[in-house]
Amino acid sequence: MASLPSVALTGSLKFEPEFRKYSPSSLASEKSRSVSHHKSYTTTQSDQKPDPSCMDIKEALSLLKDGTKIESAFYVPLLQESIDENSVSDAQIIHGHIIKTGTYEDLFIMTFLINVYAKCGTMEAARKIFDKLPRRNVVTWTALITGYVHNSQPELAILVFQELLETGAYPTNYTLGAVLSACSSLYSIELGKQVHGYIIKYQIEYDTSMGNSLCSLYSKCGNLESAVKAFKRVPEKNTISWTTAISACGDNGQAEMGLRFFVEMLSEDTRPNEFTLTSVLSLCCIIQTLGVGKQIHSLSIRLGYESNLPIKNSIMYLYLKCGWIDGAQKSLSGMKTVSLVTWNALIAGHAQMMNCAKDDIPVRHSGTEALNIFLKLNRSNTKPDLFTFSSILTVCSNMVALEQGEQIHAQAMKTGFLSDVVVGSALVNMYNKCGSIERASKAFVEMSKRTLISWTSMITGFAQHGRSYQALQLFEDMRLAGVRPNKITFVGVLSACSHAGMVKEALSYFEIMKNEYGINPVMDHYACLIDMFVRLGRLDEAFDFIQKMDFEPNEVIWSILIAGCRSHGNMELGFYAAERLLELKPKDAETYVLLLNMYLSAGRWKDVSRVRKMMRDEKIGRLKDCSWISIKDKVYSFLPDDKSFAQSEQAYDLLEDLLAKAKNLGYVSKRSLEIVDEEDDEKIISSIVHHSERLAIAFGLLNMPKGAHVRVIKNISMCRDCHSFIKFISVFTGRKIVIRDSKRLHKFSNGHCSCGDFSNLL
């Protein structure tokens, strides 16, 4: 027993920082206690060899467990140990002794006990102690409030704060910091402003942590302007202040502003830490700036964060997102240990890569790669989380890999992640993109909670499938549910109207958007309206709209006009639009081929050779046409006139057979026009018989169960010839065929396509 004091004091040094952290300056008596511990330690240090291992604390705990009485001075280090070990049972033993020895009179220890229970996630126990306490001070109240904040019960935190105010007590900055956190979690700018008002009214010192909390709150509530104001008013900005401001910019879509803050921070000689660097790297991800990213990478090494895993994860993700596979690979191989975030960043990074560089064929393999990484993850000991499921479902969407998506759906359900609203939305999106509107709406109905994104995803899903009425019905349901639509929701609504030719409704929703919701129309909204007039053959009205809007038309607008002009035979306007399109996208092979096809079919040879010359000058090569089909857990890829795959003979026979049948029903093959030899103008007319998607479809027809839908993904736009041929295929085979090309989803069924034949086809 005699050795116990020094044993305990070793512990007290170890836990000193925590002790201090817990004890705010307002409690002078408690503070002196910590100092006395410290003093005693220094006296024993010389004759007792310091042993910082936890053995001593463990020993004290085992004594307690045997029922031996020990000095109350041990309680705090012991309780701290329970927090570190996250052990409620240890806390309960100590709690028992505290009651037996009458130490519950000690408010400091009781407050610490509340803290322990809160940190172990047992708020009921913490609340029980709080309710029984004969007296409380503001720290006790703050411990309870902080507990609720950390255990995701911000409503209760606010409630306790209100009770505190009713007692007439004055909250400290610690209390208000916790309350501001609660407001952040509730995304309640109203409550936050009240607290802000309270801080001003009672002239509570606007210290650094308070300012940081306010900045964070305004940022989370989407008010970047107020967040920046709060940041600028922070008297002595520390690393956390800068980091908060920087990530506030990122969270609110102002990545460039965030980088400017970072530069300012460096120029003021504030040293960034690992949190700052990860935040800055995520800004680089948003604007996809590899150059700045590399600089941050070397800065992080100079600052000694070379082996910091979160930073390495961010760097690897950035490199993947910028398509720098070698850099990402190097970054990954330099990791001795990896975390689940590493896995998730790998999957999400490959998913992101799929969206850049559309005609770079190797990049499409990143989808396959992402699926492989997910398989590897499942074979490892790591369990996927909601980030994993959201990312991998997106991969399945992009790959139109329904079978894989279904398996992942089942796995997410089994592991309980389907209840997460983001995973649920990703699932709805996956089924939509795979062309299964039925399963998408089933998944949507089964969601227990829906966000703006869930509703929008389903509305646009209906619109894509040509189910305009259901899309608009769902939009009204969404409004009834009290969810506020945003501009993307209105893109869905307007495109639904456009598809069904509902001019009156479209214009009315356009007004509702502007007046009722205060959303300023952007180019995409005009694109929907113009698309609507174009579909109806009202080309002049469409052109009027283009001239009326406040923007310079972008490539989407011109593409829509071209599609309409070709369908309705107004070639002059079509050529005009195509030339404008070319001015906007001088390097895009698809645009040149589109224009070339238009001039060729009009027999305007002068223009043909003019465009050909431009292509040679710009060094535009042939179109890289590639399609994929995913069957079970394999992905097969196809090139035009590809003969390299198994069953290619049967596939060609099948296509010949279908072609013959189609011709009997009046299909005229308008052979696709492409560039074969850059040097030889005479060979403009391509010898290509089958574009890649036809081969993928034939392969699917041969290998998928009878009646199963065939789903294919293609890297560029389909051509008009394939589009009409596939309509015939859907009739002869009785199958539904889903093709996602670079522009949109085409669902062929019984001779019709969900795009309504108005798409930007080549």
Add this chain to the structure above:
DNA sequence: CGCTCATAAT
């Protein structure tokens, strides 16, 4: 009080 990885479009 601050961190990296996730969902919607013509």
